[in-house]
Amino acid sequence: MAKTKEKQPTIETGNISVHTENIFPIIKKSLYSDHEIFLRELVSNAVDATQKISYLSRTGQFGGELGDLKIVVSVSKDAKTITIRDRGLGMTGEEIKKYINQVAFSGAEEFVEKFKDVKDAKEIIGQFGLGFYSAFMVSSTVEINTLSYQEGAEGARWTCDGSTSFTLESTDRSDRGTEITLHVAEDSLEFLESARLKTILNKYCKFLPVEIEFEGEIINTTDPIWRKTPTNLEDKDYLEFFKKLYPFAPDPLFWIHLNVDYPFELTGILYFPKVQNELEALKKDRIQLYSRQVFITDSVENIVPEYLMLLQGVIDSPDIPLNVSRSYLQTDSNVRKISNYITKKVGDKLKELFRDDRNKFIEKWGDVDTFVKYGMLSDEKFAEQALEFCLVKNTEGKYFTLAEYRDAIKDLQTDKDGKLVILYASELESQNTYIASAKKKGYDVLHLNGVLDSHFIGKMEQDQSNETWKRVDSESIDKLVAKEEEQVDILSEEQSKAVKEVFDQLALERRMMVQAAPLGEDELPIVITRPEFMRRMREMSVTSGNPNANFPEMLNLVINTSHPLIVKVAERKTPDAKEKLARQLLDLGLLSQNLLTGPSLTEFIERSMSIIR
Numbered sequence: 001m002a003k004t005k006e007k008q009p010t011i012e013t014g015n016i017s018v019h020t021e022n023i024f025p026i027i028k029k030s031l032y033s034d035h036e037i038f039l040r041e042l043v044s045n046a047v048d049a050t051q052k053i054s055y056l057s058r059t060g061q062f063g064g065e066l067g068d069l070k071i072v073v074s075v076s077k078d079a080k081t082i083t084i085r086d087r088g089l090g091m092t093g094e095e096i097k098k099y100i101n102q103v104a105f106s107g108a109e110e111f112v113e114k115f116k117d118v119k120d121a122k123e124i125i126g127q128f129g130l131g132f133y134s135a136f137m138v139s140s141t142v143e144i145n146t147l148s149y150q151e152g153a154e155g156a157r158w159t160c161d162g163s164t165s166f167t168l169e170s171t172d173r174s175d176r177g178t179e180i181t182l183h184v185a186e187d188s189l190e191f192l193e194s195a196r197l198k199t200i201l202n203k204y205c206k207f208l209p210v211e212i213e214f215e216g217e218i219i220n221t222t223d224p225i226w227r228k229t230p231t232n233l234e235d236k237d238y239l240e241f242f243k244k245l246y247p248f249a250p251d252p253l254f255w256i257h258l259n260v261d262y263p264f265e266l267t268g269i270l271y272f273p274k275v276q277n278e279l280e281a282l283k284k285d286r287i288q289l290y291s292r293q294v295f296i297t298d299s300v301e302n303i304v305p306e307y308l309m310l311l312q313g314v315i316d317s318p319d320i321p322l323n324v325s326r327s328y329l330q331t332d333s334n335v336r337k338i339s340n341y342i343t344k345k346v347g348d349k350l351k352e353l354f355r356d357d358r359n360k361f362i363e364k365w366g367d368v369d370t371f372v373k374y375g376m377l378s379d380e381k382f383a384e385q386a387l388e389f390c391l392v393k394n395t396e397g398k399y400f401t402l403a404e405y406r407d408a409i410k411d412l413q414t415d416k417d418g419k420l421v422i423l424y425a426s427e428l429e430s431q432n433t434y435i436a437s438a439k440k441k442g443y444d445v446l447h448l449n450g451v452l453d454s455h456f457i458g459k460m461e462q463d464q465s466n467e468t469w470k471r472v473d474s475e476s477i478d479k480l481v482a483k484e485e486e487q488v489d490i491l492s493e494e495q496s497k498a499v500k501e502v503f504d505q506l507a508l509e510r511r512m513m514v515q516a517a518p519l520g521e522d523e524l525p526i527v528i529t530r531p532e533f534m535r536r537m538r539e540m541s542v543t544s545g546n547p548n549a550n551f552p553e554m555l556n557l558v559i560n561t562s563h564p565l566i567v568k569v570a571e572r573k574t575p576d577a578k579e580k581l582a583r584q585l586l587d588l589g590l591l592s593q594n595l596l597t598g599p600s601l602t603e604f605i606e607r608s609m610s611i612i613r
């Protein structure tokens, strides 16, 4: 073909072979909230073209000067244009026809086809791969000026107004590379604000591998640390990077550098944040997903297991399909492999930290406790791994692994049926009396106060059929760890009947259940307990966010039938005298549990005064 030296008007017009006539308005409307991704798409294309020319040069397929390869993004408010210029491999007119007219537009067509079947637009909005066509989301006309690196190539200029027709002409462009000019549409003028463009570049392009200049400044880091070899990095590099990502967060506890290239490609760094409060820990959107250094999204649901979303940092993988619906992701085999890989890495890291320095691990336990339990509850494989490092703390502040703990308590805390009974308290202050009773018996008591602990305990009991966990106030001490030898009941049959009658009446007032058991003289005459099962159901319905499950608070009134003061109740002559003493004993029981308040407390004080007088 003869080279056209003087500028020729249109040498070709044509129709893009799309079947859907009006793709443009459909795409524009459906992607309203995501219009900003046009810049990510165009800059990534410029990066691709730049990497291709570098590759051709390295492999001797391009012998010319590479020159300065940086990509320049610029904006002109007056001309209402945004320009993305690269010095990549460029395109010939034929290539524009092939790659833009056919490929890019067929991608858009496919998009529209898919869009028709999707009920929830959100499912595909923001997906990757809309590519070059996304330029039309913000432009009335798009112009490509390009010169291919190929010897003897001629400059080409293509314009299209988003309809299915285009013009293509040759030019005398002498600079290798491509310049995309967007004539910004009237409804998208916001994108002419340089602050807005800068924000978008910062979000999507901050770690792209080729320098990108905007308003005289390079806006990106071309070699982010997650792409580097872990052995070349020091702690301070990881901490620095963390600060860059989350400038206001306290230093992370530790991190994991992900680095695999087979059977899938994955790099990244996951940080364990220092959790300031437990609910905050359950916040999502803290991991950023990249594909070859291009930011894709910070909502990684279905890619990373739910409980790992407590982590922060970056994962970068070209093997995660981004142009499919979110629910499909879970079944994608690469996604599953990646997710399993991350889980295993996290487990390995925790194991390593625990083995290397138990004391240091214990110091950090408070911050990873919820995370580990959440993981154990949601992932069986992780639960198996975690058995090695999941810790429990007793009321004296001593830490044990579960196996160590079971071993330490098994002698005293195995009940008459051979079941191991693990005792715990959730609040040291208010459950102090119960803890003291248990300790008097030589039992050990764990301190469990995390939001997930009732779920966690449930899981432990499920996995260990020969084990039961009981909060110290769930039963009277003799029943907590039921043993063969019983305390003696010192009441006669007649006395029992009399006592029960009085307390039944009092319990009715407070909607309590009455039980009787010889607890020994050391215990209070009346003990108040909260049945484990009901209490746990109630707690779990709260953490599962089920406000409708209305489990009432349930209390038991246990009459200590080996206590002399209970005999005295029976011995009182009149019903009034019996009731007065019974009330006093009940109130003492309630008082020891912080359950005596309001008028009942006033009445108790007055009654006590009169008794003393």
Ligand code: ADP
Pocket: 041, 045, 046, 048, 049, 086, 088, 089, 090, 091, 099, 100, 103, 104, 107, 129, 130, 131, 132, 133, 178
């Ligand atoms: P993809 O990037 O996924 O291939 P796009 O729609 O973004 O799809 O781009 C279509 C094609 O147009 C690219 O594959 C490439 O061949 C060509 N192209 C787009 N932008 C450029 C550019 N700046 N330089 C060279 N070729 C480009």
Ligand code: MG
Pocket: 041, 044, 045, 131, 132
């Ligand atoms: Mg592209």
